[in-house]
Amino acid sequence: MKIGIIGLGLMGGSLGLCLRENKLISKVLGYDTDEKNAKEALNLGLVDELASFKEIKTCDIIILAIPVDAIVKVLKELKDTSSNTTIIELGSTKKEIIKSLPKELKSHFIAAHPMAGTENSGAKAAFKELYKNAVCVLCESEAAEVKHRQRAVELFSYLGMQIIFMNASAHDHHTAIISHLPHAISFALANFVMKEENKKNIVHLGGPSFKGMSRIAKSSPAMWGSIFEQNKENLLASIELFQNELELCKKMIQDDDEKALKKWMKKANALRDIL
Amino acid sequence: MKIGIIGLGLMGGSLGLCLRENKLISKVLGYDTDEKNAKEALNLGLVDELASFKEIKTCDIIILAIPVDAIVKVLKELKDTSSNTTIIELGSTKKEIIKSLPKELKSHFIAAHPMAGTENSGAKAAFKELYKNAVCVLCESEAAEVKHRQRAVELFSYLGMQIIFMNASAHDHHTAIISHLPHAISFALANFVMKEENKKNIVHLGGPSFKGMSRIAKSSPAMWGSIFEQNKENLLASIELFQNELELCKKMIQDDDEKALKKWMKKANALRDIL
Structure with missing residues (x-):
């Protein structure tokens, strides 16, 4: 063979x-x-x-x-x-x-x-x-x-x-949420941080958290540009729903609602039981 | 001693x-x-x-x-x-x-x-x-x-x-961008994905990208709730600037501007030279 x-x-x-x-x-x-x-x-x-x-x-x-x-x-x-x-x-x-x-x-x-x-x-x-x-x-x-x-x-x-x-539709829907959105976020985070910060600060303060969150922003544009275009509708929907979630976080910080914030973080902690 | x-x-x-x-x-x-x-x-x-x-x-x-x-x-x-x-x-x-x-x-x-x-x-x-x-x-x-x-x-x-x-002010400004914002994003991503997806899909499709992006969402609420509150102003400013960057990404996808999208991803790739 x-x-x-x-x-x-x-x-x-x-x-x-x-x-x-x-x-x-x-x-x-x-x-x-x-x-x-x-x-x-x-x-x-x-x-x-x-x-x-x-x-x-x-x-x-x-x-x-x-x-x-x-x-x-x-x-x-x-x-x-x-x-x-x-x-x-x-x-x-x-x-x-x-x-x-x-x-x-x-x-x-x-x-x-x-x-x-x-x-x-x-x-x-x-x-x-x-x-x-x-x-x-x-x-x-x-x-x-x-x-x-x-x-x-x-x-x-x-x-x-x-x-x-x-099936193909289900695949594209779920990967938009679980794989393509995280890539969009990581590219955005890396670009934002490099706009705001000089190399020295990134080297000094970029601990394991930032490294983990920005790692996939180093991925191939040739590969990911086409993925984003081919899965356009699903990805846009995912980005919008994620934006709502982040807005929720912002609101709790603005309102000094530390109790709600901690509850929201505890909810996210449930990921421990899955992955 | x-x-x-x-x-x-x-x-x-x-x-x-x-x-x-x-x-x-x-x-x-x-x-x-x-x-x-x-x-x-x-x-x-x-x-x-x-x-x-x-x-x-x-x-x-x-x-x-x-x-x-x-x-x-x-x-x-x-x-x-x-x-x-x-x-x-x-x-x-x-x-x-x-x-x-x-x-x-x-x-x-x-x-x-x-x-x-x-x-x-x-x-x-x-x-x-x-x-x-x-x-x-x-x-x-x-x-x-x-x-x-x-x-x-x-x-x-x-x-x-x-x-x-x-100095303390510089520390809080830079860590908001490089450390606290990534945590806010990760908590938001984990919460959004767990709202949208069942355990089975997360287990199956949660490859190394999602794992890396959601890892710090497992962090302690007691610790991070207080950090978000104590660094409120800097963190809110960072979230807003990050939101703009993500909005930019969404716009390029909406406009089918794959060329600009790939250029933006290539910019993010520059992180390779730093971390």
């Missing part, structure tokens, strides 16, 4: 690194439009070989580990792939991708979202443990054949992932 | 644990109004002995590791302490504390803010490495005698901390 990975960054590169250890896979081929990054991926041993886009098309499994707008484009170029090839995309949004899916690919296409990642990007950010113990959401498009669905389940479970199923 | 720690939680307990190794310190005494927590601190070896408030007053150094509103109260009860005793408070706000400082304590009082902590609280949260390599801000009140200032520097440098000096 031959695997072709399109996009050799954090996600694709880490996947290649893991899959090279799988004895049932004869070869992990890699493709990246950024030649320098592709070479780096090869040098780091993330893939067995680099390949042309045409060669990638002949693989048994093709993985799309690229920004969500690029996924929409590349799927069109994969129209003529054999229906025996499983095409798996790893995007963070689903509805737009599934909506734009060429009908020729419906029987062998799988939409997957591994809930794993770091703020780093590119081949050098890849590491073998990225997927271990993380959740992988599979948004089954009903038209996909059982053998392709099973391949995807086998592949992600081999990585040590916990697999859950969700 | 005898040290007395008032408040045997994460901060006080971790400090006791470290100081017990210091050969120049003959005894680390601990005091906590929560008897159960005090016993736990003793059992965990965070202090050598528990002591009464009266005994604590006889120590060479007294550390106040309690919420900022409690610091204001306890300082009044320490009025009659010998001027040879160094009183060090570890609060996250400074202006209100220094303003309320009894004049009897001015010559032997040090306001310190170790930029260290976790979301956990209580004696069982303490650990020896908490202060290692973190920054400690010293807000020198001009009236403090040199010997007390030197003692504080020696103590915090023994913990492996990097010491910096800042």
Whole structure:
């Protein structure tokens, strides 16, 4: 079994690194439009070989580990792939991708979202443990054949992932709240703090709290710009509801209502029972 | 040299644990109004002995590791302490504390803010490495005698901390932006997400991004409620400026201005060069 990975960054590169250890896979081929990054991926041993886009098309499994707008484009170029090839995309949004899916690919296409990642990007950010113990959401498009669905389940479970199923609309709604909104907040916090503060103060006062809250503001604009656009409606709704919550906090401080403030904080503490 | 720690939680307990190794310190005494927590601190070896408030007053150094509103109260009860005793408070706000400082304590009082902590609280949260390599801000009140200032520097440098000096107003202004605002945001995010989502979705979709952004929402309400109140004006100003930044993000999404959005994200990426 031959695997072709399109996009050799954090996600694709880490996947290649893991899959090279799988004895049932004869070869992990890699493709990246950024030649320098592709070479780096090869040098780091993330893939067995680099390949042309045409060669990638002949693989048994093709993985799309690229920004969500690029996924929409590349799927069109994969129209003529054999229906025996499983095409798996790893995007963070689903509805737009599934909506734009060429009908020729419906029987062998799988939409997957591994809930794993770091703020780093590119081949050098890849590491073998990225997927271990993380959740992988599979948004089954009903038209996909059982053998392709099973391949995807086998592949992600081999990585040590916990697999859950969700439809595309639900996925985009919930990830807007739980993943995309936190990114919007972190980008906004980082930008605000760097506008207000000089480097020295950030270095001195940026303890573990600020570091934790601003870490994902270091994430790739190419990746997150397209996610924000593709999940526009859900994300805007989430930002507005979050703004209300923050306004509530402001109001309690303004009113010197420390009792209510502490109660509100205690409510937030309930997250301990969940995560 | 005898040290007395008032408040045997994460901060006080971790400090006791470290100081017990210091050969120049003959005894680390601990005091906590929560008897159960005090016993736990003793059992965990965070202090050598528990002591009464009266005994604590006889120590060479007294550390106040309690919420900022409690610091204001306890300082009044320490009025009659010998001027040879160094009183060090570890609060996250400074202006209100220094303003309320009894004049009897001015010559032997040090306001310190170790930029260290976790979301956990209580004696069982303490650990020896908490202060290692973190920054400690010293807000020198001009009236403090040199010997007390030197003692504080020696103590915090023994913990492996990097010491910096800042006046109280500047401290409160900058920590509002870099530390207190991130806490307000995290509490708001956690509360919003728990209102909108069930436990199952949070568990499944709460990857490293959400975990990082909501971690400090698990922090102690007793501690943070008082910080928000004592640093009210600065925090409100910070929240408002942050709200503007988030509004900017929303606007770019609404306008489908992906180019501007990516540029804004790239700006936030500059944090890589600082932290």
